[in-house]
Amino acid sequence: MIRHNILTNDVARQNFVQGCLALKAEPLGTTRYSTYDYFAFWHHRAMNFMTPPGNSAGRNAAHAGPVFGPWHRFLLIVFENQIRRVLNEDDFRLPYWDWAADAASPAGSPLWGPDVLGGSGNPVRSGPFRDGSGFNIRLTQDGNSDDWMDVDRPLRRGFNIFGTTVPSATEVTNSINSFPFYERQPYNNDVSSFRWDLEIPLHSTVHRFVGGDMMTTTSPNDPVFFLHHCNIDRIWARWQSTYPQALYLPRQTAPDTYRFHREDDRMHTFLDINLTPADILDYTVYYDYDILN
Amino acid sequence: MxxxxxxxxxxxxxxxxxxxxxxxxxxxxxxxxxxxxxxxxxxxxAGHGGHGGDHDGGFTSTRTTHHDGHEIEIKTTYHIKIDGKPYRGHLSVNDDGHLHCHAIPYETYGSALDFVRNLIDIYPDTFATKTQG
Structure with missing residues (x-):
């Protein structure tokens, strides 16, 4: 099954939008939250679990370390499964936003049109997730404590407030060409590697451009999170196809200080599943992309 | 399996x-x-174990390295208050000296003042607008 560009595949676009709305409308147990909200909660909790505590580089169970690629691949697959279930569409695969194609004018991308994600604003006032659509944010990070707090408000975006650009196709290609290795010691953001380049210059720049809810640890609150990370995953897949012999690092022989990031470590999850980076390196078991380059 | x-x-x-x-x-x-x-x-x-957080908005980040056979340790402490109340979130300092925090995970800061300004802007649910018009 194929993951498509959301701007060139109407079926994928419609299913993604309808799937997000359906998961938002589906109660999570007997809580005030929805199945959709669970992903913002999970992302927040993983991001606030330091691995190990005290590391000054900010490495946590989902970011700033090797597991950034596998853990987000894991989260996307679980979310994709949820949309398949709620829409009863077994062939559904997440679409991606090829933001590099919009680098000349990211705010002008058709992605922000009323039939896709709607535009910028506090609150967002257009599109299927606009104020009044029922797509309300139910939990967000507390800015003063790193804990999360209950809210009930519309989605927020703020283009060009914290960042004005998204990476270009040339920057993506340069990243792939510059790093034939996935990671290197000490496996954090103090040294450059493909993982570092993927996460910091490429991935974080897009979060900053979108702004609003995408700036926080509960960034999956904005559906663009999934389209953006699907594209990040696609770039990692392209890197994997470019360097098929390159190893995921660190191996399991690395010290326990790298737990949560080694190839056979269980990845952070509240679900009853023991999934490791090694389980997920071959993404073609789960999906494929229409175009890698 | x-x-x-x-x-x-x-x-x-x-x-x-x-x-x-x-x-x-x-x-x-x-x-x-x-x-x-x-x-x-x-x-x-949640307890900020190992990061040296305290209840007065103080947060200590420790960086260690070796150079030419010498052991180096640098502790950096920030005391941040917003409207007189201690900031209780996590902070750390990267090897390049930039401030990193959980609250704004996709950015690092050379200036703690810039960090706090952005923090207030990004979290209106926490920090209500006080701009005088």
């Missing part, structure tokens, strides 16, 4: 059996907390 695909297919977020009435009790997954208790060097970040 189950394949990764079989494992993922068995994930049942929709059943949410662990969730019950609220998410508050899900501080961290039980197996993660068990690892922390087992002395594997991990701890729930």
């Amino acid at each position: 189950q394949s990764g695909k079989e494992k993922v297919a068995g994930c049942k977020v929709e059943h949410a059996e662990e969730v019950g009435d609220d998410l508050r009790h899900l501080d961290q997954p039980d197996w993660v907390k068990e690892l922390a208790r087992g002395g594997h060097g991990h701890d729930d970040h």
Whole structure:
């Protein structure tokens, strides 16, 4: 099954939008939250679990370390499964936003049109997730404590407030060409590697451009999170196809200080599943992309 | 042995059996907390273990390295108050000297003042607007 560009595949676009709305409308147990909200909660909790505590580089169970690629691949697959279930569409695969194609004018991308994600604003006032659509944010990070707090408000975006650009196709290609290795010691953001380049210059720049809810640890609150990370995953897949012999690092022989990031470590999850980076390196078991380059 | 695909297919977020009435009790997954208790060097970040947080808005980040046979340790402490109240979030200092915090995970700062300005802008749910018009 194929993951498509959301701007060139109407079926994928419609299913993604309808799937997000359906998961938002589906109660999570007997809580005030929805199945959709669970992903913002999970992302927040993983991001606030330091691995190990005290590391000054900010490495946590989902970011700033090797597991950034596998853990987000894991989260996307679980979310994709949820949309398949709620829409009863077994062939559904997440679409991606090829933001590099919009680098000349990211705010002008058709992605922000009323039939896709709607535009910028506090609150967002257009599109299927606009104020009044029922797509309300139910939990967000507390800015003063790193804990999360209950809210009930519309989605927020703020283009060009914290960042004005998204990476270009040339920057993506340069990243792939510059790093034939996935990671290197000490496996954090103090040294450059493909993982570092993927996460910091490429991935974080897009979060900053979108702004609003995408700036926080509960960034999956904005559906663009999934389209953006699907594209990040696609770039990692392209890197994997470019360097098929390159190893995921660190191996399991690395010290326990790298737990949560080694190839056979269980990845952070509240679900009853023991999934490791090694389980997920071959993404073609789960999906494929229409175009890698 | 189950394949990764079989494992993922068995994930049942929709059943949410662990969730019950609220998410508050899900501080961290039980197996993660068990690892922390087992002395594997991990701890729930909620207590900021190892980061030197205190109740007065003080946060100490420790960087260590070696150079030419010498051992180097640098402790950097920030005391931040917003409207007179201590900032209780996590802060750390990267090797390049930039400030990193959980609250704004996609950015680092050369200036703590810029960090706090952005913090207030990004979290209106926490910091209500006080701009005088």
